[in-house]
Amino acid sequence: MITSEPAGSNAGATFEHFVLTRFNVRNRYYAGNPGDIWLRSRLALFEKYTAASFGAQTVKDFRWLVLVDSESPQWFRAELGVLGRELFEIVDIKGAFNAQAAAGVVASRLRTPFILTTRVDNDDAVARDFIESIQRAWRPVHQPYFINLVKGAQLADGRVYRRPYTQNPFVTLSEPRSADGLATVFVRRHYEVQAYAPVTNVGSDHPLWLQVIHGGNVLTELVGMRTRARAVEPWFACDLGARDRPLEFAREVMSGTARIALRLALKPRRVVNLGRALVARPIREP
Template identity: 35%
Template structure:
């Protein structure tokens, strides 16, 4: 890491567009519990801790919530208070106050999701030094109703980016994650599943879209998940059902198939 710094970026409770309401106290209580159960342990289990984790929190969030986050976060993490919309320039400003090396690598992680224990180390090994290149892991898992589903997305919410440090640098938040091909080349690393999307009912967009897989091969990577024992018949029947569900989704919305295919590079 002699010439780059790696920042893991999480928006915890912020406004992402003008006029957007801030979450309620009930939402905050629920989300911080999910964060501590799913997101936080996955970051603590990273095989390298040579990165900085920035959690962006709106200044109007109760002090008690911010203090709770600060108590549970590791030493390489920091709560960043945001006074306005948490857009990319806000994030760039925060990074420029902290980064000192020629290249800045940014990776995004939603506050209710998880990453594979080797996520950070593989990003650092594979990202390269070409400015404005994205590194995507198309293969991941969905965690829904105490079961795992295999899911692919060609430009997902766990993507990483590298750029030269400076006032005009880009980050992973330059655009919505499924539009990032407009802003640079997307390289794909698809050797195995590298992330876990948590479908818990409190998120609007994260619905079951994957195909059921056995939890046995993933328990060691996500030991904090509740994963009951499986029967072969139950696994096979659910695999058939989720496969049909995916086909129905594609039939209703053929554009959804694009998420499963390699993103066009420019």
């Protein structure tokens, strides 16, 4: 059992922090049985970005659970097991994955009065202080609420983009232990969490998460603003392989500005969400 006291000023209030990563589980977007080629490609991304990120966290008091379909191939489970030594626990999911399945997984491992569950996809990266930032923002509130680290980035073909986003898929749910059971962060889709509980948007002076754009993405689109790789790379333990060519960079900054302006104009509510991300403030030490 890992029992943590928060990185901030809440000494004495204990919680357990679970990071939940789905890997080849069945859901409404994905029926399973992807084939060995897809699994090997996704394993390579997972090792390069996700596993490297969590192995380098500044705070180690968390449990990383990698959720896999119980019918996944044996070779896949074996290779995942090698990557997971002393880093994460592989958990079988039978049938379709949903919030109830996640709640059952966490509840069976729970010993503390408060629970944090954070979702991270299997092809993305997080900054070295990702876990620390979440725990520093945490407060022992006896009602569920979400912690949202709003400043992130995207990586596509060696180019880096800043991505402030208040509805990002790296969100955390804090909830008290209850006889009514757990909800977990999967109780709502990441862009619908405000319908379930209040959201605390937390700012930072650097990106705390990174979406990797690649050919296998299902729902991720490139929407960030081009930025210098050197402004992002130092915060991440994984090799981003980023490069900046001066002329290309200048052209993309200009075209990106127009692209983002058009995107905001098409859906004005995005302006509100962007504003919330830009005004979010970091959690300061007392």
